[in-house]
Amino acid sequence: MEILDTAGQEDIQQKESHMRWGDGFVIVYDITDRGSFEEVAPLRSLLEEVKRPKNVPLVLVGNKSDLDHARQVGTEEGERLAAEMACAFYECSACANEGGTVAEAFHELCREVRRRKAVQGKARRRSSTTHVKQAINKMLTKISS
Numbered sequence: 728m729e730i731l732d733t734a735g736q737e738d739i740q741q742k743e744s745h746m747r748w749g750d751g752f753v754i755v756y757d758i759t760d761r762g763s764f765e766e767v768a769p770l771r772s773l774l775e776e777v778k779r780p781k782n783v784p785l786v787l788v789g790n791k792s793d794l795d796h797a798r799q800v801g802t803e804e805g806e807r808l809a810a811e812m813a814c815a816f817y818e819c820s821a822c823a824n825e826g827g828t829v830a831e832a833f834h835e836l837c838r839e840v841r842r843r844k845a846v847q848g849k850a851r852r853r854s855s856t857t858h859v860k861q862a863i864n865k866m867l868t869k870i871s872s
């Protein structure tokens with residue numbers, strides 16, 4: 728697995744090229760900074776625009792849970808946004824990392840990437856079987872006519 732930590736200050740072209748590069752994304756906001764939370768939805772929209780196939784694997788993370796006294800974004804707000812984005816949600820602290828939540832967020836993203844790849848592989852195999860069947864049917868129709 729390769730992990731690219733984006734700077735967060737990229738222009739739109741750099742953002743899009745990172746989005747094309749990745750198979751899955753951990754979108755992180757800071758629970759003590761509402762502005763960072765408000766950047767999540769536009770980022771997700773850009774991902775949906777840029778990424779093919781759509782419904783890219785995502786995990787939403789609210790970081791700095793050790794700074795609960797300075798919290799500006801409620802846990803339930805993060806949960807609600809993750810539900811809208813149909814992805815897993817974690818609150819964690821890169822500093823304290825109690826319970827290994829940071830690693831768990833990455834593991835969940837890996838599992839999701841693998842699940843989607845398996846489903847896409849099956850769909851591709853099914854569509855190539857359909858093409859072979861159609862070609863055989865055409866040949867048989869020609870022979871019998």
Ligand SMILES: Nc1nc2c(ncn2[C@@H]2O[C@H](COP(=O)(O)OP(=O)(O)OP(=O)(O)O)[C@@H](O)[C@H]2O)c(=O)[nH]1
Pocket residue numbers: 733734735736790791792793794819820821822823
């Ligand atoms: N208390 C606390 N501080 C954190 C946590 N994670 C990061 N920080 C601090 O927040 C600041 C920014 O951390 P970065 O890792 O540079 O954040 P970033 O989003 O990668 O920033 P960019 O490099 O601008 O993209 C640093 O001072 C970190 O020490 C955390 O979980 N808890």
